[in-house]
Amino acid sequence: MNALPDALADPDQLLESMPASWRLHIGHKEHCSATWYDSFDWRLFQAGLGLRVEASVEAGNWYLLDLKDDTLLAQLKSSQQPGFANELPELLRSRLGPLLEMRTLLPRLHFHGHRQPLAILNKEDKTLVRLELWRGESRLVESRPAIFVHLQGLKGYEKAAARVRHWCERQGLGHLIGQTQPLIWLQDHGQRAGDYSAKLNFDFQADTPAAEAAMEILGFLLWVMRANMQGTSQGLDSEFLHDLRVAVRRTRSALSQIKVFEPEAIAGFRKGFGWLGQITGPTRDLDVHLLEFPQYLALLPAEHQEALEPLRARIAERQRLAQAALAKELATTECQGLFNDWDEFLQAQTSGRNWSKRGLQPVSELASGRIWRSYLQVCKDGEAIDDQSPAEALHELRKDCKKLRYLLEFFQHLYPQDRMRELIRHTKTMLDTLGRFQDLEVQANSLHSLSEGLFTQGSPGQQAEQLLMEALANEQAKERTLFASRLADLLSQKSVYKKLFANRKEGR
Amino acid sequence: MKIIGIYNIKGGVGKTATAVNLGYISSQAGLRTLVWDLDPQGAASFYFRIKPRLKGQKKLLRGKGDLDSAIKATDYPGLDLLPADFGLRNLDLLFEEFKHPTLQLLALLKPLSENYDRIYLDCPPSISLLSENVFRAVTALVVPTIPTVLSLRTLAQIQAFLEEHKLERLPVWPLLSMVDRRKRMHLEVLAKPPEHSFSNSIPYNSAIELMGEHRQPLLLYAKNSQPANAYESLWQELELRLSETGKKQKGKK
Numbered sequence: 001m002n003a004l005p006d007a008l009a010d011p012d013q014l015l016e017s018m019p020a021s022w023r024l025h026i027g028h029k030e031h032c033s034a035t036w037y038d039s040f041d042w043r044l045f046q047a048g049l050g051l052r053v054e055a056s057v058e059a060g061n062w063y064l065l066d067l068k069d070d071t072l073l074a075q076l077k078s079s080q081q082p083g084f085a086n087e088l089p090e091l092l093r094s095r096l097g098p099l100l101e102m103r104t105l106l107p108r109l110h111f112h113g114h115r116q117p118l119a120i121l122n123k124e125d126k127t128l129v130r131l132e133l134w135r136g137e138s139r140l141v142e143s144r145p146a147i148f149v150h151l152q153g154l155k156g157y158e159k160a161a162a163r164v165r166h167w168c169e170r171q172g173l174g175h176l177i178g179q180t181q182p183l184i185w186l187q188d189h190g191q192r193a194g195d196y197s198a199k200l201n202f203d204f205q206a207d208t209p210a211a212e213a214a215m216e217i218l219g220f221l222l223w224v225m226r227a228n229m230q231g232t233s234q235g236l237d238s239e240f241l242h243d244l245r246v247a248v249r250r251t252r253s254a255l256s257q258i259k260v261f262e263p264e265a266i267a268g269f270r271k272g273f274g275w276l277g278q279i280t281g282p283t284r285d286l287d288v289h290l291l292e293f294p295q296y297l298a299l300l301p302a303e304h305q306e307a308l309e310p311l312r313a314r315i316a317e318r319q320r321l322a323q324a325a326l327a328k329e330l331a332t333t334e335c336q337g338l339f340n341d342w343d344e345f346l347q348a349q350t351s352g353r354n355w356s357k358r359g360l361q362p363v364s365e366l367a368s369g370r371i372w373r374s375y376l377q378v379c380k381d382g383e384a385i386d387d388q389s390p391a392e393a394l395h396e397l398r399k400d401c402k403k404l405r406y407l408l409e410f411f412q413h414l415y416p417q418d419r420m421r422e423l424i425r426h427t428k429t430m431l432d433t434l435g436r437f438q439d440l441e442v443q444a445n446s447l448h449s450l451s452e453g454l455f456t457q458g459s460p461g462q463q464a465e466q467l468l469m470e471a472l473a474n475e476q477a478k479e480r481t482l483f484a485s486r487l488a489d490l491l492s493q494k495s496v497y498k499k500l501f502a503n504r505k506e507g508r
Numbered sequence: 509m510k511i512i513g514i515y516n517i518k519g520g521v522g523k524t525a526t527a528v529n530l531g532y533i534s535s536q537a538g539l540r541t542l543v544w545d546l547d548p549q550g551a552a553s554f555y556f557r558i559k560p561r562l563k564g565q566k567k568l569l570r571g572k573g574d575l576d577s578a579i580k581a582t583d584y585p586g587l588d589l590l591p592a593d594f595g596l597r598n599l600d601l602l603f604e605e606f607k608h609p610t611l612q613l614l615a616l617l618k619p620l621s622e623n624y625d626r627i628y629l630d631c632p633p634s635i636s637l638l639s640e641n642v643f644r645a646v647t648a649l650v651v652p653t654i655p656t657v658l659s660l661r662t663l664a665q666i667q668a669f670l671e672e673h674k675l676e677r678l679p680v681w682p683l684l685s686m687v688d689r690r691k692r693m694h695l696e697v698l699a700k701p702p703e704h705s706f707s708n709s710i711p712y713n714s715a716i717e718l719m720g721e722h723r724q725p726l727l728l729y730a731k732n733s734q735p736a737n738a739y740e741s742l743w744q745e746l747e748l749r750l751s752e753t754g755k756k757q758k759g760k761k
Contacts, residue, residue, distance in 0.1 A: 075585050076538045091538050119583075125723075126557035127583045155588060156580030 014133065015118070019167065025127075027117035032134070034111045037082045039103035040231055040240065042194040047099050049073070051092075053082060064092060070178045072152065084237070102291055104237040112136050115150075120164060128160035129153055149177045198224050198243045206414050210366040211260040211349065211359030217410050218254055219346055221247045226339060232280075233330045235323040238287040245284055248277050253406040257370055260359035261349075269345065272338040283326045285446060286319035292443070299471035300464060307460035308468065311451050318450065367411035372501035374404040379494070382487045391441060394483065398434040401427055415500055426493055430486045433479050440476040444469055509621035510750050512628050513646035518662050519633035522652040522685035524551040525716050525726070526739075527630035532725035533743040535587035539625040542579065542588045546599075546642075547632040550592030556582045557723050560592040575616050576623070584725070588624075600637040613641035635669060643675050648753060650746070652685035652710075655697030663702055679753055683742065684709035708742040711735055 018024065033055040038044045044051055050065040059079040066073050078089050082105035085097040113136010120129040132150040149168060153161025168177055202220070204213040224247040231240030252273050255266055293312050297305045329335060349355075358366070381397045405427045412420040448469060455461035514527040524547070531543040545552035550560035558580050579588050603609040617627060631642055643649065651666065653659045663682055670676055682705040688694050689711070698709065710716075713735040715726060722729045727736045 072585070074538075089538075124557040124559070154581035156578075 014171075014173075015116075017171070023121040023123070023125075025119040025121055025125075027119070029114050029116045032111075032113065032115045032136070035107045036109040036111075037105040038108045039100055040106055040228075040236070041103065041196050041198070042108075043099045043103060044096070044105075045194045049096075049099075051082060051096075051105065062089070062092070064095070070151075102237060103239050106236065120160065127154065128157045129164045131164065149173055151177050196227055198246065200409050200412075202410070202413060204363055206364035207362045209352070209355065209360050210258065210363040211352065211355040213363035214254065214258045214260045214359075215346055215349055217258070218251060218342075221251045221254070222339065222342060222346065225251075229330060229339075233327045235327070238284075238291060241280060241284055241287060241326075245277065245280050248273050248280070249402075250406055250410075252277065253403055254410065257374070257403060257407055258366065258410075260356060260366075262356070265345075269338070269342055272334075272342075276335070276338065279329045280326060283319065283322040285442075286315055286322055288439075289315045289443065289447065289450075290319060296447075296468055296472075299475070300467050304460070304464040304467055307464040310454055310461055311447070311465065314454060315450055363411070364414050367407065367414060368501040371404070371407045371411070372497060374400070374407055375494075375497045375501070378404050379491055382490065385483070385487075391438070394434055394480075395438050398431065398438060401431050401434060405431060419496060419500060423493060423496065426489050430490050433482045433486045437476055437479040437483070440472050440479065444472040444476075447472075509624055510626055510647040510754075511617060511645055512626065512746070512750075513631055513642045513649045514628060514652065515631040515639065515642060515649050515666075516651050516653065516662065517633055517635050517666065518654075518659065521654050521659070522683075522710060522716070523547075523633070524555065524630050525719060526650065526652050526683065526685070526710070527628045528552055528555050528719070529726050529736075529739040530743050530746065531587055531626075531628045532584060532727060533740055534626045534628075535584055536727075537743075538586070540586055540623060541626045541628070542590060542620065542624045543628045543630060544590040545592040545630050546638065547630055548592055548594050549632070550594075552630045553589065553591040555719055555723055555725070556589050556591075558582070558589050558591045560594055575620065603637050603641060609637055610640045610644050613638075614645040617645055635665075639669075640673060643670060643673070643678055646678070647750060648679040648681060650706075651680060651682045653682045653702070654686045655684050655694040655701075655709075657693070660697065660702060679749070680704060681706060681746075681749065686710065686712040688712040706742060706745050708738060708745050710738050710742065 015024070015026065035053050035055075037051045037053060045067070048066060048068050050067050052063045052065065054061045054063070059077040062074075062076050062078055062082075063072060064074040065071065074091050074095070076089055076091050080087070080089075082088065084102075084104050085093060085100040088096060088105075111134070113134060115135075116133040118131040118133070119127045120131070122128055130150075130152040132152075134148040134150065151161065151165060151168070165174075165177065168174060200217075200220070202213070202216050204216050225244055228240045228244040228247070231237070232244050252270065255261070255270055255273075290312070293315070297308065300308070378397065378400045381393070381400050385393050385397065405424065408420060408424050408427060412424065448465070451461075451465050455465060512530070514523045514530075516523060527543055531541050534541040543552055543556075545560070548560075553560045561578070575590065578593075579590050581587075582589050603612050606612050620627065629642055629646065631639065651663060653663055667680065670678060670680065682702045684698065684701060684705060687698065687709045689698075711734055713733070715730040715733050716735050718729070719726055726733070726739060730736050
């Protein structure tokens with residue numbers, strides 16, 4: 001971070017150094033406490049927005065900011081804490097709801113200190129520009145005070161704001177200007193706004209040894225798992241658990257598909273991640289029920305919807321219990337030990353001394369071979385399915401498609417991007433159909449089981465539940481009808497798969 | 509977006525004070541608010557300390573540029589002003605140049621709907637093509653009215669004009685303004701107010717006149733005073749009526 005100019009070490013000196021021609025209105029220095037909120041995966045920041053809440057006696061002052069233009073988009077007072085989108089004040093709900101979806105807002109940076117408001121006026125005593133000098137501390141960094149200059153130009157007075165900005169820059173304060181400064185300041189102190197993403201984005205090259213590439217993949221997935229543990233344990237929002245489970249599934253898939261380790265060396269870890277997938281299942285299933293509940297209701301005629309409220313309440317209660325049980329499991333030494341031991345194992349592999357012949361081969365050879373074989377398996381299983389095939393056959397195909405998709409995603413950057421995007425898209429579309437088909441059956445069974453004993457015979461609730469079961473069965477049948485065309489799309493990619501992946505040696 | 513016209517043929521009835529104070533309360537409630545000072549006298553602009561323009565808006569009305577570029581932020585977050593423009597004193601003549609002369613104001617205001625939740629039009633005291641534009645653009649017309657016989661007569665003239673121009677459906681809401689309870693006539697009118705009057709009235713109070721000295725909305729220097737409380741209650745009543753009007757219009761669709 002740039003050194004602070006001497007003038008700003010004492011904001012009073014800064015005031016004295018301002019041009020005499022400026023008509024200043026100097027407000028009272030006041031204590032301020034501000035928190036920047038965003039989702040765990042920085043959805044607001046990624047969308048160029050910032051939400052700052054300043055505590056005050058009556059109610060918090062909320063400021064929604066455009067980070068690119070450093071302008072205020074909305075301002076309101078509210079005594080509530082930022083949380084889920086559907087609980088936000090109306091002014092923000094429609095704007096932030098689509099961005100946040102099911103994620104909750106969390107405090108990401110806290111600042112406390114003082115601010116000195118200033119206004120630069122014209123001869124009519126009309127405010128042309130507002131400035132605030134912020135000086136204070138942040139919990140994240142203890143060593144030095146944080147200094148920010150909020151410069152707020154007013155609509156119609158842009159020239160005045162530009163003149164003030166220009167003066168600040170000449171004083172060496174340019175880098176401190178901006179309401180986004182706290183988030184950028186995070187970056188300067190070893191943390192980064194926007195640093196969490198579960199998206200796969202690897203650096204290994206085509207000729208990187210397969211074991212080294214596997215280490216990078218597995219290391220990243222371990223980071224994602226660990227990053228989501230606290231949020232999962234606390235049940236902050238359902239995406240923490242979802243991201244954790246996806247990372248666990250990808251890890252298990254990588255271990256079974258990228259065979260660069262001795263089986264006995266990783267047997268314990270495969271069992272451990274299997275266990276982790278298992279203990280997180282019940283909570284996730286209940287999360288999905290709650291997330292999907294509005295869609296369930298939408299399947300029913302309006303007059304039947306309210307009767308299902310007891311079912312929703314029961315699901316919510318079961319979810320709370322499952323979440324509590326999960327938190328206990330995640331706190332056990334078994335769980336913590338799994339991550340620590342896995343981390344140690346991966347660290348130990350990085351020396352390359354124990355790599356097998358397969359581990360030493362270029363990753364592109366391994367990747368191509370695995371993808372081609374995986375695709376052929378999908379084709380074989382898919383072509384064997386007809387209208388009479390049991391649901392189990394589609395479930396198995398789904399597993400094959402997932403393996404294929406994970407492989408494509410792990411290694412996508414090694415191949416032409418536009419081709420890979422298409423292949424992943426087709427696989428994803430197939431998986432969406434298969435997933436929906438399987439999930440609808442599972443959900444229907446689960447909902448039926450959850451509603452046991454809840455409604456009396458012939459009651460509106462029971463009628464609504466029966467209607468829901470019928471509706472879910474219909475939806476499942478619809479997905480089944482889509483299967484043939486999805487499979488046809490996937491099979492039509494054979495020549496592309498062959499060109500990209502076949503005839504490349506996979507070391508044995 | 510809702511557009512509220514603050515209008516009366518008579519001058520000196522409290523239009524500008526109403527537009528400025530309601531606009532301020534609206535912005536404080538979190539609604540993005542614009543006040544358009546349509547009166548070349550520029551009283552609203554004066555209260556907000558924003559210089560009226562000499563001739564800029566004519567170009568805008570001729571389609572060269574957009575209204576947004578003429579808007580200025582006031583000192584109050586969420587409240588902007590389209591300042592008075594002396595060049596618009598012959599606005600009627602300008603509107604006559606267009607094919608649909610009575611719909612020009614509405615056409616100008618439409619693009620602002622993305623940026624504002626409420627627009628208050630501080631209208632000049634006249635009955636003209638500009639007034640007709642206002643009547644065709646607004647969601648509702650608030651008519652500050654001093655409770656005297658002559659003022660009620662003026663109200664009737666406005667109603668007659670609207671009927672003549674097939675604008676009977678426009679909500680016209682009289683606002684009893686500058687009410688002096690020491691005056692018998694005022695009390696008589698208060699007892700039998702005109703149809704659709706607001707139940708809240710604005711008292712005659714020197715604090716309101718001091719707006720010209722303070723050059724601020726009333727609530728900033730006389731918070732919790734009788735007229736300030738009256739404006740706040742009025743604003744709430746106005747918002748309720750606007751939401752009910754909105755529901756009725758949706759129902760008709």
